[in-house]
Amino acid sequence: MTDNSLPLVISAPEPRTLDLIFTPAARAELHRTYRVVEADPDHIAGLGDDVLAQARYIVGQPPLSAETLARMPALRAILNVESNLINNMPYEVLFARGIHVVTTGQVFAEPVAELGLAMALNLGRGVIDADLDFREGRELWGGEGNASARLLSGSEIGIVGFGDLGRALNRVLSGFRARIRVFDPWLPPSLLREAGTEPASLSDVLTMSDFVFVVASVTSDNKGFLGADAFASMRRGAAFILLSRADVVDFPALMNAVGSGHIVAASDVYPEEPLPLDHPVRRLKGFVRSAHRAGALDVAFKKMGDMVLEDMALMDRGLPPMRCKRAERETVSRMRSKPVSVN
Amino acid sequence: MTDNSLPLVISAPEPRTLDLIFTPAARAELHRTYRVVEADPDHIAGLGDDVLAQARYIVGQPPLSAETLARMPALRAILNVESNLINNMPYEVLFARGIHVVTTGQVFAEPVAELGLAMALNLGRGVIDADLDFREGRELWGGEGNASARLLSGSEIGIVGFGDLGRALNRVLSGFRARIRVFDPWLPPSLLREAGTEPASLSDVLTMSDFVFVVASVTSDNKGFLGADAFASMRRGAAFILLSRADVVDFPALMNAVGSGHIVAASDVYPEEPLPLDHPVRRLKGFVRSAHRAGALDVAFKKMGDMVLEDMALMDRGLPPMRCKRAERETVSRMRSKPVSVN
Amino acid sequence: MTDNSLPLVISAPEPRTLDLIFTPAARAELHRTYRVVEADPDHIAGLGDDVLAQARYIVGQPPLSAETLARMPALRAILNVESNLINNMPYEVLFARGIHVVTTGQVFAEPVAELGLAMALNLGRGVIDADLDFREGRELWGGEGNASARLLSGSEIGIVGFGDLGRALNRVLSGFRARIRVFDPWLPPSLLREAGTEPASLSDVLTMSDFVFVVASVTSDNKGFLGADAFASMRRGAAFILLSRADVVDFPALMNAVGSGHIVAASDVYPEEPLPLDHPVRRLKGFVRSAHRAGALDVAFKKMGDMVLEDMALMDRGLPPMRCKRAERETVSRMRSKPVSVN
Amino acid sequence: MTDNSLPLVISAPEPRTLDLIFTPAARAELHRTYRVVEADPDHIAGLGDDVLAQARYIVGQPPLSAETLARMPALRAILNVESNLINNMPYEVLFARGIHVVTTGQVFAEPVAELGLAMALNLGRGVIDADLDFREGRELWGGEGNASARLLSGSEIGIVGFGDLGRALNRVLSGFRARIRVFDPWLPPSLLREAGTEPASLSDVLTMSDFVFVVASVTSDNKGFLGADAFASMRRGAAFILLSRADVVDFPALMNAVGSGHIVAASDVYPEEPLPLDHPVRRLKGFVRSAHRAGALDVAFKKMGDMVLEDMALMDRGLPPMRCKRAERETVSRMRSKPVSVN
Incomplete structure (x- = not known):
């Protein structure tokens, strides 16, 4: 009734x-x-x-x-x-x-932020390859395995985009005493400051960070705005974590920057989804892959x-x-x- | 001179x-x-x-x-x-x-806490196997890959041992709005409360947590104090993360609990280090391995x-x-x- | 030019x-x-x-x-x-x-919150009368002067209205480990929870708090919504701090509740501003007065x-x-x- | 039995x-x-x-x-x-x-910190004299009454001594986004940094702060270590809040610094307790008095x-x-x- x-x-x-x-x-x-x-x-x-x-x-x-x-x-x-x-x-x-x-879409912010943090920690410590090596019996013990390890604690972190997702990331990063710079041209700088972050240009975010999280939505304006120059400008060994849409980056340029050893990277999103079986990102060293599962819990x-x-x-x-x-x-x-x- | x-x-x-x-x-x-x-x-x-x-x-x-x-x-x-x-x-x-x-030893607290958090996030979201599957072309996309996914945010977390390491863990967990129970018989309960955690019995920590972190030192008293009963008492699907010394657990019992699918686990420490090449933990599903590299940065x-x-x-x-x-x-x-x- | x-x-x-x-x-x-x-x-x-x-x-x-x-x-x-x-x-x-x-108007939130906190601390500890007594040579030393003293730390606090002002109050209260309940019918409960507060009914806020802060705007709906019954329902000795507009309270009823010794109170706003020289609130014991100066910095x-x-x-x-x-x-x-x- | x-x-x-x-x-x-x-x-x-x-x-x-x-x-x-x-x-x-x-003595830290914060807020906003003026019918309304008002939020704060009391102060100040410098020669600088403060010299604490809290114990070494030079070095209009022992300051010099209008001050402790009825601090403008009642709850x-x-x-x-x-x-x-x- x-x-x-x-x-x-x-x-x-x-x-x-x-x-x-x-x-x-x-x-x-x-x-x-x-x-x-x-x-x-x-x-x-x-x-x-x-x-x-x-x-x-x-x-x-x-x-x-x-x-x-x-x-x-x-x-x-x-x-x-x-x-x-x-x-x-x-x-x-x-x-x-x-x-x-x-x-x-706000409901996805927390799950995506957690996966993004997992990716950053995994890249910083080589967690995934270390587990694989262990499975295969070629693990390195103690300090031997940590030659390129880096901490989030006390690091410099950049966030591109400070909507719900950027805020959720900022929250899960709150225990790391990191310096967090944010680029978001849609927000007034004082709002970013009130969130405990530093408003910054895209260039500063890229060049001054040990970890860069990209959580900007794709708009009609920003398609492919992160390309070869952007990646080249990053610190050697820095980590690039892509959580929003593949369209905001030049994906082949990202793969090149990782393949050359300049940066490491992780992504939850791809130019095509699902991705062809022979796509080179599947085997790329220094890259952590997730099949668009960051938020869909x-x-x-x-x-x-x-x-x-x-x-x-x-x-x-x-x-x-x-x-x-x-x-x-x-x-x-x-x-x-x-x-x-x-x- | x-x-x-x-x-x-x-x-x-x-x-x-x-x-x-x-x-x-x-x-x-x-x-x-x-x-x-x-x-x-x-x-x-x-x-x-x-x-x-x-x-x-x-x-x-x-x-x-x-x-x-x-x-x-x-x-x-x-x-x-x-x-x-x-x-x-x-x-x-x-x-x-x-x-x-x-x-x-306090210097290791922050690096160990970060790796412990990485392990928890990896176990909660199946991050490592998802990357491997992706490499092999058998990844599941979107929600399909998240059947057993769980968040740290809003979860119940247990910490066994609240020395420097437990405190560092508590700090990196501060952005997750989790309920954190701590068992540490060497500390007065009011000190745990002042740190924003809930003092709890070992039994409550084990049975009421989605994630259990073990950071207790081995002492002459607590060798193997976490055995088959402890693991059986945990919530189905909960994650057990061992960061201090293998001697505090009955390692075969831990492997059984994971092998049976009752819990998932991660460890940085092992009964023998290095571990024999044929040790079964190397291939155990539901287990994340790190070769005693959590702190040695x-x-x-x-x-x-x-x-x-x-x-x-x-x-x-x-x-x-x-x-x-x-x-x-x-x-x-x-x-x-x-x-x-x-x- | x-x-x-x-x-x-x-x-x-x-x-x-x-x-x-x-x-x-x-x-x-x-x-x-x-x-x-x-x-x-x-x-x-x-x-x-x-x-x-x-x-x-x-x-x-x-x-x-x-x-x-x-x-x-x-x-x-x-x-x-x-x-x-x-x-x-x-x-x-x-x-x-x-x-x-x-x-x-957001610019006033921080100054008003600071004055509100000052009022709460002053009421809790009798700071103003203690200074006056000291000037006059009738001060009480040590514990003698603290018979009715109470702490904010660990207390139960209620906030009526969770706009910019309520949020600023919540922020300056963040170091006090208090339990904060909020009544704001214009906001979804989950938003209040995300701010670390507990959504509550007006009645719960009034009856379960040691300190009640009123920062609700006057609207066409809520004129005088806090009257004699509201004050009578408060805990004996609790503090009522009015920071928004006098029109949300029945001011004579508030004075009665203070005059009878049931509660203590502070206000930055009055039914008439400026207030007649013979207005009884000027001499009311248990009342802290501020002449609409909370925000105008x-x-x-x-x-x-x-x-x-x-x-x-x-x-x-x-x-x-x-x-x-x-x-x-x-x-x-x-x-x-x-x-x-x-x- | x-x-x-x-x-x-x-x-x-x-x-x-x-x-x-x-x-x-x-x-x-x-x-x-x-x-x-x-x-x-x-x-x-x-x-x-x-x-x-x-x-x-x-x-x-x-x-x-x-x-x-x-x-x-x-x-x-x-x-x-x-x-x-x-x-x-x-x-x-x-x-x-x-x-x-x-x-x-740790039990007094929280009550003393709260009273110290009340004093700082009262000095910053002239709360006590404003209430007295209101009682007497000579209050100034709105911005008129705020000519010398200052906020804690965003201010520079100095703390002298970082024992239990200094830590409790730091905690109640955590919601104010202030820059907090600490002088404590008994503690390693890195510990002060971990508490979110900046280790500083006594001189920097005095000269670069809008509010100075003194919570250092008297020792055989530091009797009267804050004298006329110290007060003269402070910012004009800054607030000095004494919470530990009168012996750490040259009390007449403190009164002079306040009497001259260079700084404002508050104290919970005095060279003699109880204090003679004719002691000049009783009537000193710009001074907030508390009769050693900060902790004794x-x-x-x-x-x-x-x-x-x-x-x-x-x-x-x-x-x-x-x-x-x-x-x-x-x-x-x-x-x-x-x-x-x-x-």
Whole structure:
């Protein structure tokens, strides 16, 4: 029995599913609080006028035309449970009407930061090859095995991009007494200072760091902005850890810089995913590989549902959403160019 | 030209060397401040009476008889640059006379803590096997590869032993919002609470943790105190990370617990070092191996010299040493049972 | 000589002045980067069409009609250098057009938090009366003077309102190992948890705290929401510190609760400002008084100019403002009811 | 009924009492675990040979002769529940025998740090005089009252002495993003760095700070080491906060420096206590007075008992005490010169 007096939610979370993003308890709360209409994302317009007229929220990012939106006078927010924004709805209309478009990619920040830290520690200490050598009986004992070892503690660290992911990285790095420089042209320097980091140019981040973490989103502006020159400018032996999108780097140049022994590197993302079996990065020494699994943990997906519920609860009371990240008029078109979700 | 008015230091740092433990600058300061007599550790008694009579410090832990000590009225401290205390001098005489015996093993705390964290993150996310699979072309992409993944953030963590190493671990874990329980029977509970941890029984640490770090020294009391029952009591899928000495665990029992799939584990130390080529831990699934290389970094050894200089400077001014760790009358005999240095 | 190619800023910061909110260096940067037209706030419409057509920013919150706004097609933001939002412009038009209205009241958060902490410590230890008694020769020495003393360290603390001010308070309280509960109905609970606090009901905050800080803004909803019942529900001897607006409390009820000895209190704000000379709060025992001076420090005003410059720099590059706080469509009308600025 | 098999404790805590230093629960534990013989501190020698022979601990610091000590072969520790060490026992004998002498003054660190912070905030903002003015109807509103106001946040802070008190201060200052310099000639610089502070000379601490906290103990070496030159070297308008002993400063010089308007100051301690009614510091403008009440809180005294119990429990198990502070052979004679306890 549905209670028609409950606020109406159109559910179109594809490619996610409600079961992926809600725990059973959260799912129960969703249905207790809202009238949930599950819809085919490709046919939102086909929902009856009644449903459209009453819909307060859409969970998902189905294609929406201006005409369909015009039939939805009660709509307060589109809660996108991917990380990217697809160019499939008239954002200007949404902004003008004050309909929030929010994303939940923040849930991946903590898992990605932990994997990034693991990569940095592994590169600094040669952990993976040491385990392999041990398996094969050619391990080096004690100091013998540490010729090129380096610590994070007291090191100089650079972070490119200081959104949710950069902040999560900064947090897991807080016990290392490191000097952390951040390049993020979308943020005011004082905000970076308040987070305990030093605002820096991209060049300073590259040339003055022992570890460089790249967590910047791809935008229409920054495709391939880290190329051969960038890698050449890094300290010899420094570590480069790529956690956002392969498109922000010139991947062959990165492989060259590692292959030449100038730097070491790790990546969770690749120019093609999956990657051809004969791709040279598979065997590259000095490189740590992860198959786009940094963020895609069940516990992360389940947080999406929690965030959606928290923000709908605020909006139900006439307040703005504070938990998810809102799409911004100024940047939505740049962010829309992101080809896939963070995970 | 030596300046005979300088305080006299007997140098017998074997198996270390002065070059290993002093940076060039620190070494220069040592020689600028002290008259350094390099001695064969096995023949301290053979040094002239002049040298013995004037010696203020010994750097190293050479064998010393009561007779030799009686010839050294000016001796203030023995600065041990290993981590263990060998039963080769009459400690009671030293304590009664107020001659400090200090150790510098603290230098290894930070490197060991970082490797321990790397191991925990690697076990939690299957990082090493994922890289190997990627090399071999059988990697799983995205969420497919994360079926058993778990986060440190928000997890429950247990630490067995809260000396320098436990404290360093606690520090690198500070960014993870984890609940940290500590078992250390040598410390008052309130001190553990002040460090932001929860004092706990060994049983609670084992049964209530997602990650257990063992950093307790071997003493005459605790050999093999972690055996089959301990591992069986752990949460299914929990991670056990051994960083101190193999002797504190029943190693075959640990391997069984991992082999059966009940827990995952990592170790830097082994019952024999080096380990026979056919030792089964080399191929054990669910186990991360490191060949006693957690602490032995050049940067750590160099800190030993700095610590020695700082404490000699205090003692030169009539103050007690505050940088190195002092051997304690009550525990020196238990600690002496440690067969080798931490690194 | 003005460079007409520079972006145009209309300056109408009254009741502030440019000299109050900009350091000389910041003021120089303002004039180097922008063409600044100083305007009478009451006659913005009287500025020439040229100026209006080119104006990119307004610094201040002068009255604006829909007609005037229609003549300003290039307007990107109104940078309000007070803390309140006056109902003197058509906000719906601004929101629809995507013109940001931002406030800079954040600059007061740190000074107010410090004064709030001073008040709490003074109440906890009777610092002010102890100094007065000392002046008068009737001081009590040592433990004699500490009968009712209490520590912040390890105490239970409640915060009502977790905007910039609440966050600043939480930060200055971070060294006290206190348990901090927060009531803020405008924020999702998970955000409060991420800040290291416990989300709580107003009732729990009142009844379970040794110190209660009120930093909630007055809105159209919460006038006088803390009255006799609230104070009666507090722990005997607890401290109530009012830092936002007198209108959120029933002030006579607060005085009664203090007068009866049930609680102690401090306030920076009053029902009337200035306060009549015969107002009973002037002589109330157990009350610490501050004459609305918590935030109004020169160093705070000067930060306003820095924030304005940082956000205009972002907007100049087509990015959204990230430094100042944006007025929200949902809450602007409630916030507008605030009668005066925070300071 | 006493159980004669329990370890024996001689109780002579004067001028404290067991009721002052133990909570009822702790007192019950004391009597459950130990056979407590309450003794007149001036007649320990008069206790029977049985009692002396069995005594494992003394709580208090009664006068002890070498002869009496010789009758106490089982003695492990003297647990001093004051803060000072009186020259009333043969310390060399105690050190030679390995009998620990421990002090519990650490309990005052947190209360003193909180009062010190209150003083700094009060001086920085003129809080006390502002409240007095308000009572008298001559308060200045808003910015008018803040002409000389200054923040701790972002300021430069100096700490003289980094024992328990200095560390507690450093902790309560942790939320202020201040730059903290420390002068402590008894500690190695690297230890100060690890605490997040900058080791500095006394001169740098004085001349480069906005707030100077003095928490150094008086020793035989440092009587009056802060005099007219020291105060003259401070920044104009800086605040000087004295929390340890009046003897470390030239008090008239301090009053002059405040009287002339060069600095502001606060003190919890005085050359004479109690102070004559006509002492000029009572009416000195720019000075905040506290009558030696910084530490003497009941909650602090009660912690003494907890510390004593924790350390006796360790020693019962053959371990060294880790909770209280041990007297040191090198410094006991210097510390003995302290005329009275911290509180």
